[in-house]
Amino acid sequence: MRLQHHPDVRAEHPTLAVGTFETAGISPEMPLDIEKFIARATRRLADGPESEFPEIQAWRRAFAKMGLKPTQYRCASESLLRRLRKEGSLPRIHPVIDLCNAVSVAYAIPVAVLDVAKISGSLEVRHARGDEKYVTFAGTVEHPNPGEVIFADEDGQAHARRWTNRQSGHSAVSATTSDVLIVSEGLHATAAEDVRLLIEAIAGELRRP
Template identity: 95%
Template sequence: MRLQHDPAVRAEHPGLAVGTLSATGITPAMPVDLEKFLARATRRLADGPESEFPEIQAWRRAFAKMGLKPTQYRCASESLLRRLRKEGTLPRIHPVIDLCNAVSVAYAIPVAVLDVAKISGSLVVRHARGDEKYVTFAGTVEHPNPGEVIFADEDGQAHARRWTNRQSGHSAVSATTSDVLIVSEGLHATAAEDVRLLIEAIAGELAAAGVQVTRP
């Protein structure tokens, strides 16, 4: 599975840092350790709300640059941190999703997890033309707005809308998922190092769970 960012997106966001890894052997019963990551995020939230984190502020600026109201459309890590602050925990969905959500809040950086079997060809993070298909978690089909940043495959399927705002139900992890692509992106000043550490943390936890991990 290959992922690349369109040069136009890179040019608009020169500070973008990206980390990816592929994992094979995912199961609904795989053991994962979440508490240390959730505890790290909770400690940080005790010092101030997620909206003050530089990682979140950088994505808010990016969303504003894309013409989106940052408090209406939040990046995935901000939404998770907000939920953790209000509810004290995160919902359990699937071990690999739960792990990536926990690491995401620990580092305050968005993490996407995509079922490789549902992706046609390679993925490109690019501006939408407007004719791509995006499947919601309810099963309805939307078309991204022209110019919106999306994760698009070779069949024109949009696997994420508004960049790091919301993934597609089409490639969401399910009980039958075995292979996933994990992507993390950051825009803040120390994003390159932080994204590297985040990917290392996920890779280490997956390897400990007996999952085969491949990094580019």
């Protein structure tokens, strides 16, 4: 699976660091250890709210730059950290999703998990034209606003809206998913190293016998 970021997105966000990992043969019965990642995030939250994390502040600046209100449209890692701080836990959905959510809060960096079988051709993170189709988790169809940053495939399917804010239900991992593409993106000063370590953490867990 090929993923690229449009040159315009790169130019507007020069600190962007991207990491990807593709794996096959996942199942809902995979025994994955996620508690150590949640514990790491919980310890960090004890020192201050997620809004003070440099990783989150960088995404808030990016959202503001895109014309979005940062406290209304939060990046995925901020939303998860906020939930963890308020509720003390994260939802359990599927082992791979649960792992990626846990690693996301541990590193405070957004992580997307996409069902490869639901993606047509390659993926590009680009500005929307406005005619792309986005399927919500409820099954309704939306069209991204022109200029909005989306994950788009070659058939014009938008697999994420507002960049790292909201994934599509179309390519969400389900009980029948076998192959997934995992994508992480950071914008803060040490994003390149942190995203690398994040991807290594996910890959290490998924490769454990």
